[in-house]
Amino acid sequence: MITNEYVEGATPLDPDELAGLKYKHITTRGQLDELEQANIVTGLLWLKKSIARDDVLTSNFAMDLHKALFKDVWTWAGTFRLTEKNIGIDPYGISVALRNLLDDLSAWIEYKSYPPVEAVLRFHHQLVKIHLFPNGNGRFSRIYADIVAEKYFSIPPINWGGRELDKITQIRKDYINALRAADGGDLSIIFELYGCD
Numbered sequence: 001m002i003t004n005e006y007v008e009g010a011t012p013l014d015p016d017e018l019a020g021l022k023y024k025h026i027t028t029r030g031q032l033d034e035l036e037q038a039n040i041v042t043g044l045l046w047l048k049k050s051i052a053r054d055d056v057l058t059s060n061f062a063m064d065l066h067k068a069l070f071k072d073v074w075t076w077a078g079t080f081r082l083t084e085k086n087i088g089i090d091p092y093g094i095s096v097a098l099r100n101l102l103d104d105l106s107a108w109i110e111y112k113s114y115p116p117v118e119a120v121l122r123f124h125h126q127l128v129k130i131h132l133f134p135n136g137n138g139r140f141s142r143i144y145a146d147i148v149a150e151k152y153f154s155i156p157p158i159n160w161g162g163r164e165l166d167k168i169t170q171i172r173k174d175y176i177n178a179l180r181a182a183d184g185g186d187l188s189i190i191f192e193l194y195g196c197d
Contacts, residue, residue, distance in 0.1 A: 011085050020075040036073050040139060041070035043157060047147070051054050056151060057102045065147075066133050066140050069106040074135065081134045088131025109152045113123045115194045116153035119147050123189060124158075125182045138165065158194050 009028075026032050046068040055061045067078025080094045089097055101123070108119045124145035131137050142165075146157035161171035178190035190196075 003162050011087060011131070011135065011137065013135055014083050016042065016072075017076065017081075017083070020134075022075060026093065028066060032073075035192065036070060037138075037166070039072040040069050044125070044143075048141070049148060051151060058104055059098050059134065061103070062098060062102075062132065064145060066136065069140060070133075070136050075084075076134060077136075078133075080132055083134070085131060085134075088129070088137075094130060094132055095181060098132060101126045101130065105148065115196065116149065116155045117158070118191060118196065119157060120149045120153065120155070121194055121196055122187065123148055125179060125187065128179055129183060160194075 011061045012083070021032075023035060026035060043065070048064075050068075053061060057110050063078040063080070065078075068076035081088070082091050084091065090095075101180070104126075105119070105123050108114055108122075113119065114122060115189075127141035127144060128137055133140065139162055142158070142160050144166065161169075161175065164171040165175055166172075174193055178193045181189040
């Protein structure tokens with residue numbers, strides 16, 4: 001069983017979610033992070049083959065992406081969460097909120113509603129705010145946002161800070177503070193942090 005050692009901003013897992021861990025010998029958050037990172041590398045290989053898909057702006061793609069990133073670690077990878085968390089909307093509203101966000105994003109792309117980096121950051125923030133899955137939401141949301149940046153806005157991925165976001169660092173603190181400010185309606189911090197003009 002994994003000990004309850006969470007970095008700031010990480011979502012604690014309930015016992016049923018923890019039971020979905022495929023490797024029962026994992027006992028620390030650090031071990032879990034390493035295992036998940038190895039799966040993410042595999043998931044990114046899947047992504048290279050899948051980015052040409054026509055359904056990138058659909059719930060099915062979102063679930064497929066999360067599954068590709070975490071299926072070797074969690075039995076529930078790619079399945080929307082069913083429990084309340086310290087962050088995120090009511091689990092029963094997840095599918096509707098995601099569909100609305102993807103519809104909004106489609107409109108932002110079509111009508112050029114925001115500058116590209118701003119649109120990508122808005123999309124990322126809303127994905128994190130919805131908090132679709134029991135675990136891996138930040139990493140999933142950053143990867144999904146980077147897909148959108150490249151595929152629909154023809155801009156390079158955002159420089160999120162790499163693996164430093166998985167540890168207690170100033171980079172992570174700044175990222176979490178920017179997301180919290182955005183939750184309160186102030187997106188200026190996340191825009192400034194990630195180079196949005």
